[in-house]
Amino acid sequence: MSQNRWLATGNFFTSYREEQRIFLTNLDRLVFICFLVVLFVWPFFLEVGNKYMLVIDTILISIVAIYGLNLLTGFAGLISIGHAAFVGVGAYTVASFARVLGDSHVLITHAWPLMILLAGGVGAVVGAIVGLPAMRLKHLYLVIATLSFQMIFQWTINFMSFFNQGQTISIGRVFWFTGKIVRKQHYFFWYYVILVIVVILGLAVRNLLRTRYGRCLVAVRDNDRAADAMGMHPGLTKVYAFALSGFFAGIAGALHAYLFRGAGFESFTLHQSISYLAMAIVGGLGTLVGSFFGPAAIIMLDLQVENLAEFVKIVFSAALDLATALRPLTFGLVIVLFLIFEPRGIANWWRIVRSYFKLWPFRY
Amino acid sequence: MSYFFQLVASGIVVGSIYALSALGFVLIYKSSRVLNIAHGQIIAAGAFITYALTVWVGIPIYISFLMSMIITFFLAMSVERVFLRRLIGEPIISVIMVTIGLMSILDGVIYMTPFGAENFSFPEFLPKTPISVGGVSISWTQLVGVIITLILIAGFTWFFKRSTLGISMRAVSDDQMASMSIGISIPKVFGLAWATAGFSAAAAGGIIGNITGLNFDTLRAFGIIVFPVVILGGLDSVFGAVVAGIIMGLIQQFAAGYLDGNWGLSGTADLLPYIILLIILLFKPHGLFGIHEIERV
Numbered sequence: 001m002s003q004n005r006w007l008a009t010g011n012f013f014t015s016y017r018e019e020q021r022i023f024l025t026n027l028d029r030l031v032f033i034c035f036l037v038v039l040f041v042w043p044f045f046l047e048v049g050n051k052y053m054l055v056i057d058t059i060l061i062s063i064v065a066i067y068g069l070n071l072l073t074g075f076a077g078l079i080s081i082g083h084a085a086f087v088g089v090g091a092y093t094v095a096s097f098a099r100v101l102g103d104s105h106v107l108i109t110h111a112w113p114l115m116i117l118l119a120g121g122v123g124a125v126v127g128a129i130v131g132l133p134a135m136r137l138k139h140l141y142l143v144i145a146t147l148s149f150q151m152i153f154q155w156t157i158n159f160m161s162f163f164n165q166g167q168t169i170s171i172g173r174v175f176w177f178t179g180k181i182v183r184k185q186h187y188f189f190w191y192y193v194i195l196v197i198v199v200i201l202g203l204a205v206r207n208l209l210r211t212r213y214g215r216c217l218v219a220v221r222d223n224d225r226a227a228d229a230m231g232m233h234p235g236l237t238k239v240y241a242f243a244l245s246g247f248f249a250g251i252a253g254a255l256h257a258y259l260f261r262g263a264g265f266e267s268f269t270l271h272q273s274i275s276y277l278a279m280a281i282v283g284g285l286g287t288l289v290g291s292f293f294g295p296a297a298i299i300m301l302d303l304q305v306e307n308l309a310e311f312v313k314i315v316f317s318a319a320l321d322l323a324t325a326l327r328p329l330t331f332g333l334v335i336v337l338f339l340i341f342e343p344r345g346i347a348n349w350w351r352i353v354r355s356y357f358k359l360w361p362f363r364y
Numbered sequence: 365m366s367y368f369f370q371l372v373a374s375g376i377v378v379g380s381i382y383a384l385s386a387l388g389f390v391l392i393y394k395s396s397r398v399l400n401i402a403h404g405q406i407i408a409a410g411a412f413i414t415y416a417l418t419v420w421v422g423i424p425i426y427i428s429f430l431m432s433m434i435i436t437f438f439l440a441m442s443v444e445r446v447f448l449r450r451l452i453g454e455p456i457i458s459v460i461m462v463t464i465g466l467m468s469i470l471d472g473v474i475y476m477t478p479f480g481a482e483n484f485s486f487p488e489f490l491p492k493t494p495i496s497v498g499g500v501s502i503s504w505t506q507l508v509g510v511i512i513t514l515i516l517i518a519g520f521t522w523f524f525k526r527s528t529l530g531i532s533m534r535a536v537s538d539d540q541m542a543s544m545s546i547g548i549s550i551p552k553v554f555g556l557a558w559a560t561a562g563f564s565a566a567a568a569g570g571i572i573g574n575i576t577g578l579n580f581d582t583l584r585a586f587g588i589i590v591f592p593v594v595i596l597g598g599l600d601s602v603f604g605a606v607v608a609g610i611i612m613g614l615i616q617q618f619a620a621g622y623l624d625g626n627w628g629l630s631g632t633a634d635l636l637p638y639i640i641l642l643i644i645l646l647f648k649p650h651g652l653f654g655i656h657e658i659e660r661v
Contacts, residue, residue, distance in 0.1 A: 079460055081401070133645040143399060143460060144591050145645055148638035151588065155635040274468055281461060325480065329472025335465030339458050340450055 020210045022203075039195060043188060053187035054259075055299065060194040061255050062295035066279050067205050068248025073277070074286035075209070076241035077221030082130070082146035083276040085153035086246050088268030089126045090119035090253020092157065095169040095263035099162065104172035112174045112258060116197075119254035120247045127246020134238035142238070150270055157265050166265030171257055190259050197251065206288055217241050218286075271328065275302075278331045282338050284345025293346040298334070305330050366499030371621045372614065377506045379613020380513040381575075384568040385586045386593040386605040387520060388561030394537040394600050395557035397456055398448070401463045403565060404587015405470035410436045410566025411573035411583055412479045415486060425489050433566040440562025444555045452551065467587075474580060485577040509571040516567055517606055520560075524602060533557060537600065592637035595644055598654020608652060612637055 005026045013019045023029040048056075069083045080086075094115050098108055108115060130149045134142055158166045174181055174189075181189045208214040216237050219227040224234040257263045275298060283294020309323035338345060385407060392400045413435050417428035447466060451459045474480050490504035524530040535543040536553045544550060569583060576582055593612050597604030620633040644651060 077457060079457055079464075081464060130642075133642070133649070137645065137649050140397070140399060140456065140460070141595075141645060141649060143401075144595060145642060147401075147588065147591060148641045151638045152635060152642075155631060155638075159631045159635075271468075274464060277461065277464060278468075322476075325472050325475035327472070328468040328475065332465045332468025332470075332472060335468065336447055336462055339462050339465065340447070343454075343458060 022206055022210075036199065040192075043191060050187050053191060055303065057187055057190055057194055057259055059295050059299050060191070060198050061252050061259065062276070062279060062299065063198050063291055064194070064201060064255065065249055065252035065276060066283065066291045066295050067201055068245035068252070069276055069280045070283070070285065070288075070291045071205065071217065071248070072241050072245035073280055074284075074290070075214070075221065076217040076238060078131075078134070078238060078241060079143045079277075080146040080245065081143060081270070081273050081277060082148075082150035082153070083245070083249060084268045084270070084272035085146075085150040086123055086127060086249035087253040087256065087272075087276075088153055088157070088263075089246070090123045090250030091257040091263040091268070092163060092169075092253070093119040093122045093250065094171060094254050094257045096162070098171045099164070099169055103170050109172050109174050109180075116251055116254040116258075119257075120251040123250020123253065124243040124247035127249070128239050128243040130246075131239040131242025134242065135235035150273055154265070154269065157268070168262040168264035170262040173261070174258065186261075187259075190255070194255055194259075197255065201248065201251070202288065202291075205291075209288070213240075274328075274335075275331050278335045281335055282345055284347025284350075285343075287345070287347035289350055290345050290347035293350065297346060298331070301330060301334065302327065367621070369498070369500045371617045373500045373502055374506075375614035375617035376610055377502065377510055377575075377613070378616060379610035380510050380517075380606075381568060381571055381609075382586070382589060382593050382612050383606040383609030384513045384516060384564060384571070386590045386597070386609050387517065387602065388564040388568070389590045389594055390597075390600065390602055390605045391533075391557050391561045391564070393594070394602075395533050396448075396459075396554050397537075398459050398463065400561070401460065402467035402470055402587070403561070403590055404584040405467055405474065406436065406440060406562055406565040407569040407572070407586050408474060408479075408580055408583035409439065409470065409569070410562070411569030411578055412474070412477065413566065414570040415479075415484055415573060415578055418486065419484075425486070429567075429570045432570060433563050436562040436566035436569075437559045438562075440565070441555050441559035443562075444558035448554070448558070449551060452554070471584075479578065480580055483577060483579045486574050503575075505574045509575055512567065512571060516564065520564065521602065523560075529556060589637060592641040594651075595641050596651055598651030601651070601653040604651055604653030612640075615640070 007025060007027060011019075023032065043053075065083065065087050068086070069080060072078050072080050072083075094108065097105070097115065101107060130145055131142070133145050157163045163169070173186070176189065205214075209218075216227065216232045217240075219230065219232060220234045220237045227237070228234055253263075253268075256267065260267075279294035279298045280290070281294070282297050283292070284290030305326050306323060309326055312322050342348060385403070388406070389400055389403050392398055392403075410432055413432040414425075414429050417423050417431055418425045421428070423431065443466065447462055448459060451462060490508060492504075494501040494503045495507065496502075524534060532543065532548045533553050533556065535546075535548060536550060540550060543553075568586065572583060572586060589612070593608045594605055596612060597606070597608030615636055616633040619636045623632045624630050
C-alpha cells in the first residue's frame with residue numbers, strides 16, 4: 001500500500017521497524033527542522049538582555065538535567081530526590097579541577113568540551129554507585145538511597161575544605177576559536193553550546209528509547225517479573241538507569257558551572273532536587289517532550305513568583321519576605337495538583353493539541 | 365570514663381526522641397506502604413503549635429502540649445483526607461511524590477509564619493540545675509522528655525497489640541483484601557494511621573523544641589534523620605524503630621564526641637547515619653527487625 005508520506009490518516013505499519021521511526025511523516029520532520037532553525041537563528045534578530053538570556057540558558061540546562069530525571073523516574077519508575085546532588089557532582093567535577101589546577105588552567109578554558117564529557121562520566125559512575133542497592137531492592141527503598149546521597153553530598157561540600165566549604169569556587173572564562181569569550185558574549189555563546197548539547201542529547205534519548213537498552217527500562221518499570229522472564233536483569237537495569245541519569249545530570253552540572261562561572265553549594269540543595277522533580281512531573285513523566293515543557297514551565301513560574309513577591313513587598317511595604325515562603329509553596333502545590341488532576345503532565349495537553357491539528361477538520 | 369557515660373546518656377536522650385519521631389513514620393508505612401517524606405514538617409508544625417499555645421495564648425505548657433498533639437492529630441487526618449484519599453489505588457510511586465509535594469507545601473506555609481525565619485525558645489518551666497549522677501549530668505528537660513517519650517512509646521505499643529483499632533491497622537498492613545472482607549474500612553484506617561502519626565510527631569516536636577529550642581531547620585532535619593533510623597530498624601517494625609532510634613542516637617553522640625576534631629573531621633554526626641543507611645540498604649535491606657518479606661529483584 002502506498003501511503004502519503006506527508007499526511008498520515010492512520011497507522012499503516014507493516015513492520016516494527018516502521019513503527020519505531022522517529023518521525024512518522026515528512027511533515028513532522030519538516031516542522032522539527034524549521035523549529036530547530038528558528039531556535040538557532042532567533043538570537044541574531046532579537047536583542048535580549050543578559051538577564052533574559054540567562055533565564056533561557058538556565059531552562060536549557062534544566063532540560064538536560066530533566067532528560068536524566070525523566071529517564072530515571074518516568075521511564076525506569078524510580079523516584080530520585082537527590083537529582084540536584086547528581087547535578088552538583090558534575091559541577092564540582094569541573095570545580096575540583098579548577099581548585100587543583102587554578103581556575104584558568106588550559107584544561108578548563110580550552111578543553112571545556114572534554115571537561116563537560118568528563119563531568120558526565122563522573123556523574124554516571126556516582127549514579128551507578130548510588131543505584132547499587134537496586135540490585136537487591138524494589139523502588140520504594142531507592143528513594144531513601146537518593147535522599148541519603150543528597151545528604152552525603154551536602155555534607156561533603158559543606159565540611160570539606162577542598163570544596164571551599166560550600167563557598168563558590170570560580171571557573172575561568174573559556175576560549176573559542178575566535179578567542180576568549182568576554183562578558184558581553186558569555187550568555188550568547190553558552191546559549192549555542194547548550195542548545196547543541198540539548199539537541200544532540202534529545203536525539204540520543206529518543207534513539208535510546210527505541211533500542212533494547214531503552215525499552216528494557218520501561219519493561220522493568222511496568223513488570224519486573226515479566227522483564228526477568230524475558231531475559232533482562234531487573235537489578236542491573238535499574239543500576240544502569242541510575243548511571244544514565246547521573247550522566248545527564250553530570251553534563252547539566254558542568255554546563256551550570258561554566259555558565260555561572262563557578263560552583264556554589266546553594267544550587268544543589270534538597271530544595272533544588274524537589275524543583276527538578278516538579279519539572280519532571282509537570283512536564284509529564286515518561287515522555288520526551290515533557291522534558292522540554294517541564295523546565296520551561298517551572299522556571300517561568302519561578303520568575304512569576306519572584307515578581308509577585310516583589311509586588312507584595314512594594315504594596316505592603318513591610319519587611320515581608322514572601323519569596324522564601326511562596327517558592328516552596330507553589331512548587332509543592334504544582335506537584336500535588338498535577339499528580340492529582342493531570343498525572344500525565346503538560347505533555348498530555350501537547351498530545352491533545354497535536355492530534356487536534358493533525359486531524360483537522362475532522363473530529364477524529 | 366565519665367565522658368563516655370556522658371555520651372551514652374545524651375545518646376539515649378537523643379535516640380529516644382528519634383524513636384518517637386520514627387514511630388509516626390513507621391505507622392504510616394505499616395498501614396499504607398507510603399513513605400512519608402513530609403514527616404519532619406509535621407514534627408515542626410507540632411512544636412510550633414505547642415509554642416503558640418503556650419506563649420501567645422498563655423495556656424500552661426503541659427496542657428498546650430496535649431492540645432497541640434490533638435490539633436496535629438486532626439491536621440494530619442485532614443491532610444490524608446484532602447491529598448492522599450484521592451490517590452488510593454494509584455501507583456505507590458505517585459503517592460510518595462505527593463508527600464514530597466506536601467513537604468514543600470508545609471515548608472511554604474511555615475515560612476509564612478514567624479517561625480520560618482526566627483528562633484524561639486520555650487519558657488523555662490523546670491529547674492535549671494542539671495541532675496548529675498557520678499559525673500554524668502542530664503538536664504531536667506531532657507529527663508522529662510525521655511520519660512514522656514517512653515510513656516508514649518509504651519502507649520503506642522499497647523494500642524497496636526491490644527486495642528481494636530490498632531489490631532485493624534495491623535490487619536490492613538498485613539493484607540488489605542482480607543481485612544476489607546472482614547469489614548475493616550481501609551480509608552478510615554489510613555486516615556487513622558496519618559492521624560496517630562501526626563499525634564506522635566507533635567509529641568516529638570514538643571519535646572525537641574523544649575530541648576533544642578525552636579528552629580525550623582533543626583526540627584525539619586528530624587524528618588530526614590528518621591530515614592536512617594527506620595531503615596536500620598526495619599521499615600515496618602515499631603520495636604525496630606525504637607531500638608534503632610536509640611542506636612542511632614548513640615552513634616551520633618559517639619561520632620560527635622570522638623571523631624570530630626580528630627583527623628580534621630567535623631560534623632560527622634550529620635554524615636554517619638546516611639552512610640550507615642546506604643550500607644544497610646546494600647547488605648541487610650530489611651534492617652534489624654523488619655519482616656523478611658522484601659521482594660528481591
